[in-house]
Amino acid sequence: MPELPEVETVTQSVKKHLMGKQFRSLDVNWQKTLHNFTISDFDSSIKNKVIKNVYRRAKYILLDLGEVLMGIHLRMTGKLYVVDSIDRSKKHISLYLAFGDKYLVFEDTRKFGRFYMFDGIDYLNSKLGIEPLTKDFSKNWILENTKKRNRQIKSLLLDQSFVCGIGNIYADEALWYARIHPLSISSQISGKKILKLHEGIVKVLSESIKKGGTTIRDYTYDFAYVGNYALNLNVFGKQGENCPRCEGLIFKTKVAQRGTHYCPKCQVKIS
Template identity: 40%
Template sequence: MPELPEVETVRRGLNQLVAGATIKSVDVFWNRMITPPFSSERFQNELVGEQIHTIERRGKYLIFLLDHWAMVSHLRMEGKFTVTKTGEPYEKHTHVVFHLSDNRDLRYLDVRKFGRFSLMPIDKKENYGPIQKLGPEPTTSQFSLENFQEKLSRTQRAIKAVILDQHIVAGVGNIYADESLFRAQINPMKPANQLNKGETARLREAIITVIANAVEAGGTTIRTYKNTLGEAGKFQVALNVYGKTNEDCPRCGTPIEKTKVAQRGTHYCPKCQGSIARYEKKGPAG
């Protein structure tokens, strides 16, 4: 699934390519991608003549700011946007096409068809329910240590499960959770309310740093991810534990292990971050 760095990279690419363009018409080939109360037909009609002023991001959501509408898009597992000349053959898995007035198409492709589009009146874009429920962005100015400590103190869930929770901090997915916990030297199965103040501060700083570094690198390409410009991310070369099962820990040389936390494959160093055995016996794993 594209995580915050990948979605931010897509946002930047879209702004380079389509900001300022006007939508001439829209084709929807998979109606379920358009969320109620809008029908596919109304979605297509409302966007005719709308100009794309800019694209914003909140967590893993892209927000297209138009003349009268905010169009919210979530890429889910494998969604992606491409920009091509109008009239070029459609690639497989093309489900929504925005025909632009300059004879280009903004096309949305999605192998699994999980992506979604929603429309909100531009003056009510802050009222979009899923975005209202998101936690803070993982930045120094928005991700408060005090607030983070307070939230951790109220749950016994495994710390990895907690930082994957978009209500706690927005945009952190599986890759960056593993990398942040490794950087902070915290076991992914440790109950959140057992972290001391020093560990909580280290983890907050690790999340902020890992996400910022990944954004700078254009995200992480593990399988299929490419940005809107057709470029792969580069952060995979900087990964320390994710996908490194049985490879030597870059910090201590101990082989990296893989387990499952919160139903997600989880990579960690059993020496730097401690054994999971104590938490398997004493506490929930998410």
């Protein structure tokens, strides 16, 4: 599933095309893609409304149309991009929206991606946690809020109501950076390591955005370039290889039903 850097990259990719534009039509090939609105709702609330902003909240791409927001969640295999014409030979286009002389296309092989219509940002804010690349995600915040919870740290990082946008890849990378075992209980981790985790989260997410995301899944964006942060991964997907820091053997296990990669030599579990 695309994580924060990938979603941010897609957001910026389509934003440059959409700002100030108006959708003039919506064609839907897979009806379930529209989660909580209909084509009739589109006609009355979205059609011909000026797109005032395009931004990301957690893993949602949000289009601000003034009175409503249109939200897009890519889920597992969603691809969102702008083209000059629709390629009818593509079998997995769930929907497309016409604007100006271009089209915003949503292509989704597994059909889990969804489009939403919201009255405003309040609903999402009530469900989602802190954004890890904002000033609110401070050292004091992470120290205080990890100590409040007695949860396995990897599971806690994946909880979108705690910190949003961090998924499997970047949780593993940030924990490796901080030398924290993924099964460590959050309240028992030293303050020094929690601060290192804070540094690691910001570092791996920021660097991945600069490089356009990992794109190690069935996932692409735009047509100008693809992400290459996968070249910088230290532990994710490296099971059976030697740790680049200590030469220990990297293991793979499951945490919160997710494949989890770590080095038991330098990420020692607190007993």
